[in-house]
Amino acid sequence: MESFTALCAAAAAVWYVVLFFRLRRRCRMSPPLPPGPAGLPVVGSLLSLPPELHLHFTELARTYGPVYRIRLGRKLAVVVSSPALAREVLRDNDLAMSSRDVPATGRLSTYGGNDMAYSPVGPTWRMLRRICAQGALSPSSLDAGYGLRRREVRAAVGRLGASAGGEVEVGTQMFVTVLNVITSMLWGDALGAGDGEDRGRVGREFRELMGEMSLLVGSPNVSDLFPALARFDLQGMERKMAQTVVRLDRVFNSVIEQKRKTKTTKKKGEEKDLLDHMLKLEEEGGDGKASFTMAHVKALLTDIFVAGTETTSNTMEWGMAEMLLNPEIVRLAQLELDQVVGKDDVVEESHLPKLRYLGAVVKETLRLHPAAPFLIPHSATETCTIGGYTVPKGSSVFVNAWAIHRDPSVWKDPLKFSPERFLGTGIGLDFTGSNFGYIPFGSGRRMCPGIPLAERMATYTLASFLHSFDWKVPEGTKLELSERFGLSLKKAKPLVAIPTPRLHNPEQYL
Numbered sequence: 001m002e003s004f005t006a007l008c009a010a011a012a013a014v015w016y017v018v019l020f021f022r023l024r025r026r027c028r029m030s031p032p033l034p035p036g037p038a039g040l041p042v043v044g045s046l047l048s049l050p051p052e053l054h055l056h057f058t059e060l061a062r063t064y065g066p067v068y069r070i071r072l073g074r075k076l077a078v079v080v081s082s083p084a085l086a087r088e089v090l091r092d093n094d095l096a097m098s099s100r101d102v103p104a105t106g107r108l109s110t111y112g113g114n115d116m117a118y119s120p121v122g123p124t125w126r127m128l129r130r131i132c133a134q135g136a137l138s139p140s141s142l143d144a145g146y147g148l149r150r151r152e153v154r155a156a157v158g159r160l161g162a163s164a165g166g167e168v169e170v171g172t173q174m175f176v177t178v179l180n181v182i183t184s185m186l187w188g189d190a191l192g193a194g195d196g197e198d199r200g201r202v203g204r205e206f207r208e209l210m211g212e213m214s215l216l217v218g219s220p221n222v223s224d225l226f227p228a229l230a231r232f233d234l235q236g237m238e239r240k241m242a243q244t245v246v247r248l249d250r251v252f253n254s255v256i257e258q259k260r261k262t263k264t265t266k267k268k269g270e271e272k273d274l275l276d277h278m279l280k281l282e283e284e285g286g287d288g289k290a291s292f293t294m295a296h297v298k299a300l301l302t303d304i305f306v307a308g309t310e311t312t313s314n315t316m317e318w319g320m321a322e323m324l325l326n327p328e329i330v331r332l333a334q335l336e337l338d339q340v341v342g343k344d345d346v347v348e349e350s351h352l353p354k355l356r357y358l359g360a361v362v363k364e365t366l367r368l369h370p371a372a373p374f375l376i377p378h379s380a381t382e383t384c385t386i387g388g389y390t391v392p393k394g395s396s397v398f399v400n401a402w403a404i405h406r407d408p409s410v411w412k413d414p415l416k417f418s419p420e421r422f423l424g425t426g427i428g429l430d431f432t433g434s435n436f437g438y439i440p441f442g443s444g445r446r447m448c449p450g451i452p453l454a455e456r457m458a459t460y461t462l463a464s465f466l467h468s469f470d471w472k473v474p475e476g477t478k479l480e481l482s483e484r485f486g487l488s489l490k491k492a493k494p495l496v497a498i499p500t501p502r503l504h505n506p507e508q509y510l
Protein backbone atom coordinates (compact mmCIF):
# COMPACT_ATOMS: atom_id res chain seq x y z
CA MET A 1 0.00 0.00 0.00
CA GLU A 2 2.81 2.33 0.96
CA SER A 3 4.56 1.68 -2.31
CA PHE A 4 1.29 2.38 -4.20
CA THR A 5 0.97 5.77 -2.46
CA ALA A 6 4.57 6.58 -3.25
CA LEU A 7 4.01 5.57 -6.87
CA CYS A 8 0.92 7.85 -7.13
CA ALA A 9 2.84 10.74 -5.56
CA ALA A 10 5.72 10.23 -7.99
CA ALA A 11 3.30 10.04 -10.96
CA ALA A 12 1.54 13.23 -9.82
CA ALA A 13 4.88 14.99 -9.42
CA VAL A 14 5.94 13.96 -12.94
CA TRP A 15 2.57 15.04 -14.32
CA TYR A 16 2.87 18.46 -12.66
CA VAL A 17 6.39 18.94 -14.00
CA VAL A 18 5.27 18.01 -17.54
CA LEU A 19 2.24 20.31 -17.26
CA PHE A 20 4.39 23.15 -15.96
CA PHE A 21 6.81 22.90 -18.90
CA ARG A 22 3.97 22.55 -21.42
CA LEU A 23 2.22 25.64 -20.11
CA ARG A 24 5.48 27.55 -20.04
CA ARG A 25 6.17 26.56 -23.64
CA ARG A 26 2.65 27.55 -24.68
CA CYS A 27 3.03 30.92 -22.93
CA ARG A 28 6.38 31.42 -24.66
CA MET A 29 4.93 30.39 -28.02
CA SER A 30 1.69 32.42 -27.95
CA PRO A 31 2.17 36.14 -28.45
CA PRO A 32 1.31 38.52 -25.62
CA LEU A 33 -1.97 40.36 -25.22
CA PRO A 34 -2.04 43.81 -26.86
CA PRO A 35 -0.91 46.71 -24.68
CA GLY A 36 -3.56 48.85 -23.02
CA PRO A 37 -4.55 50.86 -19.97
CA ALA A 38 -4.23 48.94 -16.70
CA GLY A 39 -7.67 49.95 -15.44
CA LEU A 40 -8.98 49.38 -11.93
CA PRO A 41 -9.55 45.98 -10.33
CA VAL A 42 -12.96 44.49 -11.20
CA VAL A 43 -14.29 47.46 -13.25
CA GLY A 44 -11.27 47.86 -15.55
CA SER A 45 -11.56 51.12 -17.52
CA LEU A 46 -15.31 51.29 -17.24
CA LEU A 47 -15.48 54.33 -15.00
CA SER A 48 -13.29 56.44 -17.28
CA LEU A 49 -15.46 56.00 -20.40
CA PRO A 50 -16.86 59.33 -21.65
CA PRO A 51 -20.08 59.42 -23.71
CA GLU A 52 -18.21 60.18 -26.94
CA LEU A 53 -16.59 56.75 -27.10
CA HIS A 54 -15.21 57.16 -30.63
CA LEU A 55 -13.10 60.16 -29.54
CA HIS A 56 -11.85 58.34 -26.44
CA PHE A 57 -10.92 55.16 -28.32
CA THR A 58 -9.12 57.22 -30.96
CA GLU A 59 -7.21 59.09 -28.25
CA LEU A 60 -6.15 55.80 -26.59
CA ALA A 61 -4.67 54.61 -29.91
CA ARG A 62 -2.27 57.59 -29.75
CA THR A 63 -0.87 56.19 -26.48
CA TYR A 64 -1.07 52.43 -27.02
CA GLY A 65 -0.82 52.11 -30.80
CA PRO A 66 -3.13 50.78 -33.53
CA VAL A 67 -4.10 47.65 -31.59
CA TYR A 68 -4.76 47.82 -27.88
CA ARG A 69 -6.85 46.11 -25.27
CA ILE A 70 -9.19 47.70 -22.79
CA ARG A 71 -10.97 45.84 -20.03
CA LEU A 72 -14.58 46.86 -19.54
CA GLY A 73 -15.82 45.07 -16.44
CA ARG A 74 -15.38 41.36 -17.11
CA LYS A 75 -15.17 41.90 -20.84
CA LEU A 76 -11.92 42.22 -22.74
CA ALA A 77 -12.22 44.52 -25.73
CA VAL A 78 -9.62 44.91 -28.46
CA VAL A 79 -9.63 48.07 -30.57
CA VAL A 80 -7.92 48.23 -33.96
CA SER A 81 -7.36 51.54 -35.72
CA SER A 82 -5.32 50.99 -38.89
CA PRO A 83 -6.18 49.67 -42.37
CA ALA A 84 -3.68 46.79 -42.06
CA LEU A 85 -5.22 45.63 -38.79
CA ALA A 86 -8.78 46.10 -40.08
CA ARG A 87 -7.78 43.78 -42.92
CA GLU A 88 -6.46 41.20 -40.42
CA VAL A 89 -9.76 41.29 -38.52
CA LEU A 90 -12.24 41.53 -41.37
CA ARG A 91 -10.50 39.55 -44.10
CA ASP A 92 -7.69 37.31 -42.79
CA ASN A 93 -9.69 36.21 -39.73
CA ASP A 94 -13.14 36.84 -41.23
CA LEU A 95 -14.83 33.67 -39.95
CA ALA A 96 -13.27 33.67 -36.47
CA MET A 97 -14.26 37.33 -36.07
CA SER A 98 -17.71 37.16 -37.62
CA SER A 99 -19.75 36.74 -34.47
CA ARG A 100 -21.25 39.48 -32.32
CA ASP A 101 -22.07 39.72 -28.63
CA VAL A 102 -25.77 40.35 -28.20
CA PRO A 103 -26.17 43.20 -25.70
CA ALA A 104 -29.00 42.85 -23.17
CA THR A 105 -30.84 45.75 -24.85
CA GLY A 106 -30.21 44.23 -28.31
CA ARG A 107 -31.68 40.93 -27.16
CA LEU A 108 -34.91 42.77 -26.32
CA SER A 109 -35.06 44.83 -29.50
CA THR A 110 -34.45 41.79 -31.70
CA TYR A 111 -36.96 39.45 -30.07
CA GLY A 112 -34.26 37.32 -28.47
CA GLY A 113 -31.42 37.94 -30.96
CA ASN A 114 -33.47 36.51 -33.85
CA ASP A 115 -32.38 39.20 -36.31
CA MET A 116 -29.59 39.29 -38.89
CA ALA A 117 -27.12 41.56 -37.11
CA TYR A 118 -26.91 39.43 -33.94
CA SER A 119 -27.40 35.92 -35.36
CA PRO A 120 -24.17 33.94 -35.43
CA VAL A 121 -22.97 32.86 -38.87
CA GLY A 122 -25.02 29.74 -39.63
CA PRO A 123 -28.20 28.58 -41.43
CA THR A 124 -30.50 31.20 -39.80
CA TRP A 125 -28.17 34.10 -40.56
CA ARG A 126 -27.72 32.86 -44.16
CA MET A 127 -31.49 32.61 -44.60
CA LEU A 128 -31.99 36.16 -43.28
CA ARG A 129 -29.30 37.57 -45.58
CA ARG A 130 -30.81 35.69 -48.51
CA ILE A 131 -34.27 37.13 -47.77
CA CYS A 132 -32.75 40.61 -48.14
CA ALA A 133 -30.23 39.97 -50.93
CA GLN A 134 -32.67 38.08 -53.17
CA GLY A 135 -35.75 39.97 -52.01
CA ALA A 136 -36.14 43.65 -51.27
CA LEU A 137 -32.47 44.59 -51.69
CA SER A 138 -31.78 42.73 -54.95
CA PRO A 139 -30.99 44.96 -57.96
CA SER A 140 -34.21 43.93 -59.73
CA SER A 141 -36.41 44.65 -56.67
CA LEU A 142 -34.66 47.97 -56.18
CA ASP A 143 -35.29 48.88 -59.82
CA ALA A 144 -38.92 47.81 -59.44
CA GLY A 145 -39.22 49.92 -56.27
CA TYR A 146 -38.06 53.13 -57.92
CA GLY A 147 -41.65 54.37 -58.25
CA LEU A 148 -42.01 54.27 -54.44
CA ARG A 149 -38.74 56.10 -53.86
CA ARG A 150 -39.68 58.68 -56.47
CA ARG A 151 -43.08 59.22 -54.86
CA GLU A 152 -41.51 59.81 -51.43
CA VAL A 153 -38.71 62.05 -52.65
CA ARG A 154 -41.12 64.15 -54.73
CA ALA A 155 -43.44 64.38 -51.70
CA ALA A 156 -40.47 65.63 -49.64
CA VAL A 157 -39.64 68.27 -52.26
CA GLY A 158 -43.32 69.28 -52.20
CA ARG A 159 -43.29 69.61 -48.40
CA LEU A 160 -40.12 71.71 -48.52
CA GLY A 161 -41.60 73.81 -51.31
CA ALA A 162 -44.65 74.48 -49.14
CA SER A 163 -42.43 75.69 -46.28
CA ALA A 164 -40.04 77.61 -48.56
CA GLY A 165 -38.46 80.61 -46.87
CA GLY A 166 -39.07 79.13 -43.41
CA GLU A 167 -36.73 77.16 -41.17
CA VAL A 168 -36.75 73.36 -41.51
CA GLU A 169 -35.03 70.61 -39.55
CA VAL A 170 -33.13 69.01 -42.39
CA GLY A 171 -32.50 65.70 -40.57
CA THR A 172 -36.19 65.21 -39.82
CA GLN A 173 -37.07 65.80 -43.48
CA MET A 174 -34.41 63.30 -44.51
CA PHE A 175 -35.56 60.80 -41.91
CA VAL A 176 -39.24 60.98 -42.89
CA THR A 177 -38.27 60.47 -46.53
CA VAL A 178 -36.08 57.43 -45.79
CA LEU A 179 -38.63 56.03 -43.35
CA ASN A 180 -41.41 56.22 -45.91
CA VAL A 181 -39.23 54.66 -48.61
CA ILE A 182 -38.35 51.79 -46.28
CA THR A 183 -41.89 51.21 -45.01
CA SER A 184 -43.20 51.21 -48.58
CA MET A 185 -40.53 48.64 -49.45
CA LEU A 186 -41.36 46.53 -46.39
CA TRP A 187 -45.14 46.56 -46.40
CA GLY A 188 -46.24 48.59 -49.35
CA ASP A 189 -47.46 51.73 -47.64
CA ALA A 190 -45.80 54.71 -46.04
CA LEU A 191 -46.03 55.11 -42.31
CA GLY A 192 -48.27 58.00 -41.35
CA ALA A 193 -49.55 58.15 -44.89
CA GLY A 194 -51.94 60.96 -44.05
CA ASP A 195 -51.45 64.64 -44.81
CA GLY A 196 -48.08 66.38 -44.56
CA GLU A 197 -48.54 67.34 -40.91
CA ASP A 198 -49.47 63.77 -39.94
CA ARG A 199 -46.44 62.38 -41.75
CA GLY A 200 -44.19 64.87 -40.05
CA ARG A 201 -45.59 63.92 -36.62
CA VAL A 202 -45.35 60.16 -37.18
CA GLY A 203 -41.89 60.57 -38.71
CA ARG A 204 -40.70 62.58 -35.71
CA GLU A 205 -42.09 59.98 -33.30
CA PHE A 206 -40.50 57.12 -35.21
CA ARG A 207 -37.21 59.01 -35.36
CA GLU A 208 -37.26 59.38 -31.60
CA LEU A 209 -37.96 55.66 -31.30
CA MET A 210 -35.08 54.69 -33.61
CA GLY A 211 -32.74 57.22 -31.97
CA GLU A 212 -33.60 55.81 -28.54
CA MET A 213 -33.04 52.23 -29.74
CA SER A 214 -29.73 52.98 -31.38
CA LEU A 215 -28.53 54.86 -28.28
CA LEU A 216 -29.59 52.03 -25.94
CA VAL A 217 -27.96 49.35 -28.10
CA GLY A 218 -24.81 51.41 -28.71
CA SER A 219 -24.04 52.55 -25.13
CA PRO A 220 -22.05 50.52 -22.58
CA ASN A 221 -24.35 48.66 -20.18
CA VAL A 222 -23.28 47.22 -16.82
CA SER A 223 -25.54 44.20 -17.49
CA ASP A 224 -23.31 43.19 -20.43
CA LEU A 225 -20.05 43.87 -18.66
CA PHE A 226 -20.99 42.07 -15.42
CA PRO A 227 -23.47 39.38 -16.48
CA ALA A 228 -23.99 38.41 -12.82
CA LEU A 229 -25.58 41.84 -12.26
CA ALA A 230 -27.78 41.71 -15.36
CA ARG A 231 -30.94 40.89 -13.44
CA PHE A 232 -30.72 44.21 -11.54
CA ASP A 233 -30.67 46.31 -14.76
CA LEU A 234 -28.68 48.91 -12.82
CA GLN A 235 -28.83 51.62 -15.51
CA GLY A 236 -32.48 50.94 -16.31
CA MET A 237 -31.51 50.45 -19.96
CA GLU A 238 -33.41 47.20 -20.44
CA ARG A 239 -36.51 48.74 -18.89
CA LYS A 240 -36.30 51.67 -21.33
CA MET A 241 -35.70 49.33 -24.26
CA ALA A 242 -38.67 47.16 -23.26
CA GLN A 243 -40.91 50.26 -23.34
CA THR A 244 -39.58 51.25 -26.76
CA VAL A 245 -40.11 47.73 -28.11
CA VAL A 246 -43.73 47.73 -26.90
CA ARG A 247 -44.37 50.87 -28.98
CA LEU A 248 -42.70 49.41 -32.06
CA ASP A 249 -44.39 46.04 -31.60
CA ARG A 250 -47.78 47.76 -31.64
CA VAL A 251 -46.99 49.17 -35.09
CA PHE A 252 -45.80 45.76 -36.35
CA ASN A 253 -48.88 43.94 -35.01
CA SER A 254 -51.30 46.35 -36.64
CA VAL A 255 -49.48 46.14 -40.01
CA ILE A 256 -49.30 42.32 -39.87
CA GLU A 257 -52.98 42.09 -38.96
CA GLN A 258 -53.83 44.38 -41.87
CA LYS A 259 -51.67 42.26 -44.19
CA ARG A 260 -53.43 39.07 -43.14
CA LYS A 261 -56.82 40.67 -43.80
CA THR A 262 -55.86 41.85 -47.30
CA LYS A 263 -53.97 38.65 -48.19
CA THR A 264 -57.08 37.00 -49.54
CA THR A 265 -57.89 39.99 -51.73
CA LYS A 266 -54.40 40.11 -53.33
CA LYS A 267 -54.53 38.83 -56.90
CA LYS A 268 -52.14 36.19 -58.20
CA GLY A 269 -49.05 37.83 -59.69
CA GLU A 270 -49.73 41.13 -57.95
CA GLU A 271 -46.53 42.84 -56.71
CA LYS A 272 -45.50 41.47 -53.32
CA ASP A 273 -43.53 43.39 -50.72
CA LEU A 274 -40.95 42.09 -48.26
CA LEU A 275 -43.51 41.46 -45.52
CA ASP A 276 -45.65 39.34 -47.91
CA HIS A 277 -42.60 37.18 -48.56
CA MET A 278 -41.70 36.94 -44.89
CA LEU A 279 -45.23 35.99 -43.82
CA LYS A 280 -45.30 33.27 -46.47
CA LEU A 281 -41.97 31.91 -45.24
CA GLU A 282 -43.27 32.06 -41.67
CA GLU A 283 -46.34 30.02 -42.67
CA GLU A 284 -44.04 27.45 -44.29
CA GLY A 285 -41.94 27.38 -41.11
CA GLY A 286 -38.61 28.21 -42.79
CA ASP A 287 -36.47 27.36 -45.79
CA GLY A 288 -35.79 23.70 -44.91
CA LYS A 289 -32.41 24.54 -43.37
CA ALA A 290 -33.51 26.91 -40.62
CA SER A 291 -36.84 27.70 -38.99
CA PHE A 292 -38.52 31.06 -39.52
CA THR A 293 -40.94 32.27 -36.87
CA MET A 294 -42.89 35.45 -36.10
CA ALA A 295 -39.94 36.47 -33.87
CA HIS A 296 -37.71 36.34 -36.97
CA VAL A 297 -40.23 38.41 -38.98
CA LYS A 298 -40.35 41.17 -36.37
CA ALA A 299 -36.63 41.01 -35.62
CA LEU A 300 -35.73 41.43 -39.29
CA LEU A 301 -38.18 44.34 -39.62
CA THR A 302 -36.52 45.97 -36.60
CA ASP A 303 -33.06 45.39 -38.08
CA ILE A 304 -33.97 47.06 -41.32
CA PHE A 305 -35.54 50.03 -39.51
CA VAL A 306 -32.73 50.46 -36.98
CA ALA A 307 -29.87 49.73 -39.39
CA GLY A 308 -31.40 51.44 -42.41
CA THR A 309 -33.20 54.64 -41.41
CA GLU A 310 -31.01 56.60 -38.97
CA THR A 311 -27.78 55.59 -40.71
CA THR A 312 -28.98 56.81 -44.10
CA SER A 313 -30.75 59.98 -42.94
CA ASN A 314 -27.87 60.96 -40.61
CA THR A 315 -25.49 60.58 -43.56
CA MET A 316 -27.64 62.90 -45.65
CA GLU A 317 -27.87 65.45 -42.81
CA TRP A 318 -24.06 65.39 -42.39
CA GLY A 319 -23.69 65.80 -46.15
CA MET A 320 -25.95 68.86 -46.19
CA ALA A 321 -24.18 70.34 -43.14
CA GLU A 322 -20.74 69.91 -44.72
CA MET A 323 -21.98 71.45 -47.96
CA LEU A 324 -23.56 74.44 -46.22
CA LEU A 325 -20.18 75.07 -44.59
CA ASN A 326 -18.53 74.87 -48.03
CA PRO A 327 -20.58 77.00 -50.48
CA GLU A 328 -18.16 76.20 -53.32
CA ILE A 329 -19.12 72.51 -53.03
CA VAL A 330 -22.81 73.43 -53.25
CA ARG A 331 -22.04 75.52 -56.34
CA LEU A 332 -20.20 72.64 -58.04
CA ALA A 333 -22.91 70.11 -57.14
CA GLN A 334 -25.67 72.40 -58.46
CA LEU A 335 -23.67 73.13 -61.61
CA GLU A 336 -23.41 69.40 -62.28
CA LEU A 337 -27.14 68.94 -61.60
CA ASP A 338 -28.02 71.75 -64.02
CA GLN A 339 -25.82 70.18 -66.70
CA VAL A 340 -27.07 66.61 -66.23
CA VAL A 341 -30.72 67.20 -65.29
CA GLY A 342 -31.38 70.78 -66.46
CA LYS A 343 -33.58 73.32 -64.76
CA ASP A 344 -36.78 72.31 -66.56
CA ASP A 345 -36.75 68.72 -65.44
CA VAL A 346 -36.69 66.90 -62.10
CA VAL A 347 -33.98 64.54 -60.88
CA GLU A 348 -34.57 60.85 -61.68
CA GLU A 349 -32.55 57.91 -60.39
CA SER A 350 -31.42 57.29 -63.97
CA HIS A 351 -29.41 60.53 -63.69
CA LEU A 352 -27.38 59.26 -60.72
CA PRO A 353 -24.55 57.47 -62.59
CA LYS A 354 -23.82 60.78 -64.35
CA LEU A 355 -23.72 62.77 -61.09
CA ARG A 356 -20.09 61.92 -60.34
CA TYR A 357 -19.40 64.95 -58.20
CA LEU A 358 -22.44 64.39 -56.00
CA GLY A 359 -21.51 60.71 -55.70
CA ALA A 360 -18.12 61.87 -54.43
CA VAL A 361 -19.85 64.18 -51.91
CA VAL A 362 -21.72 61.15 -50.49
CA LYS A 363 -18.50 59.11 -50.27
CA GLU A 364 -16.63 61.95 -48.60
CA THR A 365 -19.49 62.38 -46.14
CA LEU A 366 -19.25 58.71 -45.20
CA ARG A 367 -15.48 59.08 -44.79
CA LEU A 368 -15.64 61.94 -42.29
CA HIS A 369 -18.90 60.84 -40.68
CA PRO A 370 -19.17 57.05 -40.90
CA ALA A 371 -22.64 56.25 -39.55
CA ALA A 372 -21.27 53.26 -37.59
CA PRO A 373 -17.92 54.52 -36.20
CA PHE A 374 -16.88 51.06 -34.84
CA LEU A 375 -18.91 49.13 -37.47
CA ILE A 376 -21.15 46.81 -35.43
CA PRO A 377 -18.57 45.44 -32.98
CA HIS A 378 -17.47 41.89 -33.74
CA SER A 379 -16.62 39.12 -31.29
CA ALA A 380 -13.86 36.49 -31.53
CA THR A 381 -15.18 32.92 -31.59
CA GLU A 382 -11.58 31.60 -31.57
CA THR A 383 -8.32 32.91 -30.20
CA CYS A 384 -6.54 34.76 -33.03
CA THR A 385 -3.35 36.71 -33.56
CA ILE A 386 -3.89 40.29 -34.68
CA GLY A 387 -0.97 42.65 -35.28
CA GLY A 388 1.34 40.15 -33.55
CA TYR A 389 -0.78 40.07 -30.38
CA THR A 390 -3.12 37.44 -29.00
CA VAL A 391 -6.81 38.25 -29.13
CA PRO A 392 -8.43 35.69 -26.83
CA LYS A 393 -11.64 33.89 -27.73
CA GLY A 394 -14.67 35.85 -26.48
CA SER A 395 -13.05 39.30 -26.83
CA SER A 396 -15.12 42.10 -28.34
CA VAL A 397 -13.37 43.54 -31.35
CA PHE A 398 -13.91 47.17 -32.31
CA VAL A 399 -12.72 48.25 -35.75
CA ASN A 400 -12.40 52.01 -35.40
CA ALA A 401 -13.48 53.10 -38.89
CA TRP A 402 -13.87 56.68 -37.62
CA ALA A 403 -10.15 56.83 -36.69
CA ILE A 404 -9.01 55.06 -39.87
CA HIS A 405 -11.00 57.53 -42.00
CA ARG A 406 -9.20 60.45 -40.28
CA ASP A 407 -5.73 58.95 -40.15
CA PRO A 408 -3.18 61.39 -41.68
CA SER A 409 -0.99 58.47 -42.78
CA VAL A 410 -3.91 57.19 -44.88
CA TRP A 411 -5.60 60.42 -46.01
CA LYS A 412 -4.01 63.68 -47.07
CA ASP A 413 -5.40 66.60 -45.09
CA PRO A 414 -7.86 64.19 -43.42
CA LEU A 415 -10.05 66.75 -41.63
CA LYS A 416 -10.79 68.69 -44.82
CA PHE A 417 -14.12 67.89 -46.51
CA SER A 418 -12.94 67.34 -50.04
CA PRO A 419 -15.10 65.29 -52.43
CA GLU A 420 -12.35 65.67 -55.06
CA ARG A 421 -10.33 62.91 -53.37
CA PHE A 422 -12.95 60.44 -54.63
CA LEU A 423 -12.90 61.70 -58.20
CA GLY A 424 -9.44 60.39 -59.08
CA THR A 425 -8.46 56.81 -59.68
CA GLY A 426 -8.04 55.86 -56.00
CA ILE A 427 -7.90 52.08 -55.76
CA GLY A 428 -10.99 50.58 -54.16
CA LEU A 429 -12.31 53.92 -52.95
CA ASP A 430 -15.79 52.51 -53.22
CA PHE A 431 -18.18 50.76 -50.86
CA THR A 432 -16.97 47.21 -51.48
CA GLY A 433 -14.68 47.13 -48.45
CA SER A 434 -11.68 46.09 -50.55
CA ASN A 435 -9.62 49.14 -49.50
CA PHE A 436 -9.31 48.93 -45.72
CA GLY A 437 -8.59 52.64 -45.47
CA TYR A 438 -12.25 53.24 -46.41
CA ILE A 439 -14.81 50.95 -44.77
CA PRO A 440 -18.01 52.91 -44.02
CA PHE A 441 -20.08 49.74 -44.65
CA GLY A 442 -17.56 47.29 -43.15
CA SER A 443 -15.97 44.46 -45.08
CA GLY A 444 -16.16 40.68 -45.20
CA ARG A 445 -19.13 38.42 -44.61
CA ARG A 446 -20.83 40.70 -42.04
CA MET A 447 -20.64 43.81 -44.19
CA CYS A 448 -23.78 45.87 -44.68
CA PRO A 449 -26.40 44.25 -46.94
CA GLY A 450 -28.17 47.61 -47.42
CA ILE A 451 -25.47 49.36 -49.50
CA PRO A 452 -27.37 49.47 -52.82
CA LEU A 453 -30.45 50.99 -51.17
CA ALA A 454 -28.47 53.38 -48.94
CA GLU A 455 -26.38 54.65 -51.85
CA ARG A 456 -29.38 55.20 -54.10
CA MET A 457 -31.46 56.86 -51.42
CA ALA A 458 -28.72 59.15 -50.13
CA THR A 459 -27.61 60.32 -53.56
CA TYR A 460 -31.12 60.63 -55.03
CA THR A 461 -32.49 62.59 -52.07
CA LEU A 462 -29.50 64.92 -51.80
CA ALA A 463 -29.62 65.48 -55.57
CA SER A 464 -33.31 66.36 -55.46
CA PHE A 465 -32.94 68.71 -52.47
CA LEU A 466 -29.98 70.54 -54.05
CA HIS A 467 -31.51 70.70 -57.51
CA SER A 468 -34.80 72.10 -56.24
CA PHE A 469 -33.57 74.54 -53.57
CA ASP A 470 -30.89 76.96 -52.52
CA TRP A 471 -30.13 76.52 -48.84
CA LYS A 472 -28.92 78.88 -46.14
CA VAL A 473 -28.64 78.73 -42.37
CA PRO A 474 -30.86 81.16 -40.41
CA GLU A 475 -29.40 84.58 -39.61
CA GLY A 476 -27.30 84.50 -36.43
CA THR A 477 -27.01 80.68 -36.37
CA LYS A 478 -23.54 79.20 -36.18
CA LEU A 479 -23.29 75.97 -38.12
CA GLU A 480 -21.06 73.47 -36.35
CA LEU A 481 -20.31 69.79 -36.69
CA SER A 482 -20.19 68.32 -33.20
CA GLU A 483 -21.16 64.66 -32.96
CA ARG A 484 -23.23 62.51 -30.66
CA PHE A 485 -22.07 58.92 -30.30
CA GLY A 486 -24.51 56.03 -30.56
CA LEU A 487 -24.91 52.95 -32.69
CA SER A 488 -25.28 55.56 -35.42
CA LEU A 489 -23.19 58.75 -35.20
CA LYS A 490 -25.47 61.76 -35.43
CA LYS A 491 -25.20 65.53 -35.34
CA ALA A 492 -25.31 66.73 -31.74
CA LYS A 493 -27.33 69.78 -32.84
CA PRO A 494 -29.89 69.14 -35.58
CA LEU A 495 -29.18 71.05 -38.78
CA VAL A 496 -31.74 73.83 -39.29
CA ALA A 497 -31.73 75.52 -42.72
CA ILE A 498 -33.95 77.61 -44.99
CA PRO A 499 -34.80 76.28 -48.46
CA THR A 500 -35.56 78.71 -51.32
CA PRO A 501 -36.91 77.29 -54.60
CA ARG A 502 -34.44 77.63 -57.51
CA LEU A 503 -36.58 76.14 -60.29
CA HIS A 504 -39.01 78.36 -62.18
CA ASN A 505 -41.89 76.02 -62.85
CA PRO A 506 -44.19 75.62 -59.77
CA GLU A 507 -45.22 72.19 -61.11
CA GLN A 508 -41.74 70.94 -60.26
CA TYR A 509 -42.71 71.29 -56.60
CA LEU A 510 -45.96 69.36 -56.78
Ligand code: HEM
Nearest residue numbers: 117307308311312371372375376441442446447448450454
Ligand atom coordinates in the same frame (compact mmCIF):
# COMPACT_ATOMS: atom_id res chain seq x y z
C1 HEM B 1 -25.57 55.13 -45.01
C2 HEM B 1 -26.22 54.07 -44.64
C3 HEM B 1 -25.64 52.85 -43.97
C4 HEM B 1 -24.41 52.66 -43.39
C5 HEM B 1 -23.26 53.66 -43.26
C6 HEM B 1 -24.37 51.29 -42.91
C7 HEM B 1 -23.28 50.70 -42.29
C8 HEM B 1 -23.25 49.41 -41.81
C9 HEM B 1 -22.12 48.82 -41.12
C10 HEM B 1 -20.80 49.51 -40.85
C11 HEM B 1 -22.48 47.56 -40.77
C12 HEM B 1 -21.63 46.56 -39.97
C13 HEM B 1 -20.55 45.91 -40.79
C14 HEM B 1 -19.62 45.10 -39.93
O1 HEM B 1 -19.82 45.01 -38.72
O2 HEM B 1 -18.64 44.55 -40.45
C15 HEM B 1 -23.84 47.34 -41.22
C16 HEM B 1 -24.55 46.18 -41.03
C17 HEM B 1 -25.88 46.03 -41.38
N1 HEM B 1 -26.64 46.93 -42.11
FE1 HEM B 1 -26.06 48.74 -42.77
N2 HEM B 1 -25.57 50.69 -43.20
C18 HEM B 1 -26.38 51.60 -43.85
C19 HEM B 1 -27.64 51.39 -44.36
C20 HEM B 1 -28.34 50.21 -44.26
C21 HEM B 1 -29.63 49.95 -44.84
C22 HEM B 1 -30.39 50.92 -45.74
C23 HEM B 1 -30.00 48.69 -44.44
C24 HEM B 1 -31.25 47.90 -44.76
C25 HEM B 1 -32.19 48.22 -45.56
C26 HEM B 1 -28.94 48.17 -43.59
C27 HEM B 1 -28.96 46.95 -42.96
C28 HEM B 1 -27.90 46.39 -42.26
C29 HEM B 1 -27.95 45.10 -41.59
C30 HEM B 1 -29.17 44.18 -41.51
C31 HEM B 1 -26.67 44.86 -41.05
C32 HEM B 1 -26.20 43.62 -40.30
C33 HEM B 1 -25.58 42.63 -41.30
C34 HEM B 1 -25.05 41.35 -40.70
O3 HEM B 1 -24.67 41.34 -39.54
O4 HEM B 1 -24.97 40.33 -41.41
N3 HEM B 1 -27.95 49.11 -43.53
N4 HEM B 1 -24.28 48.49 -41.86
